[in-house]
Amino acid sequence: MEAKTCLCKNIDPQEMQSMQNEVPNADTISRMAEFFKVFGDGTRLKILYYLSRHELCVADLSGLVGMQQSAVSHQLKLLRLNHLVKLRKEGSTVYYALDDCHVDSIFALALLHIQEQK
Amino acid sequence: MEAKTCLCKNIDPQEMQSMQNEVPNADTISRMAEFFKVFGDGTRLKILYYLSRHELCVADLSGLVGMQQSAVSHQLKLLRLNHLVKLRKEGSTVYYALDDCHVDSIFALALLHIQEQK
DNA sequence: CCAGTATATGAATATGTGTTCATATATGTT
């Protein structure tokens, strides 16, 4: 992962081609960006944190994150569309739970980064 | 804002309290969200990918990601403010390189997630 | 000095996003 010297403007066309060949394709890049965007919001981070501790219904999540039920519902839908949470209905109550086992490691990496600054 | 009606039917109140005590504080949550936001854009992802391969000047990055020099400059500033890239000046040329050793593992986690979805 | 090159920056704009409000749907209770 050691960076070579920049060949600025005189870059070897083969090297340029090699990098461009190996860059993730547009669809992959787009899906990766979407994935990270999901984590780029405090409300969703809190929801994911609480769900990493416990399966929870919408009302309780609303109370825990301090946001209106509607806001939480909207965010839960987004999380569900991105395959990060799943739901289970029990009567009129809907319980949400994590649907991705990597959430903890992703949180850990982010914490590592922000702790290394300053 | 308290949950009015659903008083944690399945969760004992101690666990509820424990979760609220252990949730990352507002500043940490905010910084984590900022961190993920940086990765939530295709142009920045491509820049980070190329920099993980080579130290590169702005002009070459601009060519590689297919974006105007100005756009790349703006994004590089954002990446620098978030301690993800560092710069080295040589005459009028500015070379950028990664400044965070976790970028590869973060990319790997994201790829893992999107590959697990069908 | 001047002209050319490399990068940075501010303003403008267009697009995206998070929240709230009001309301709809679905289930439960009497």
Add this chain to the structure above:
DNA sequence: AACATATATGAACACATATTCATATACTGG
């Protein structure tokens, strides 16, 4: 049946953000 509860949803708004354009700054070579 009516009414309450739990959640979902659409519209509207305010705010953030990515890009482009025009221009500024900084360095290089003649």
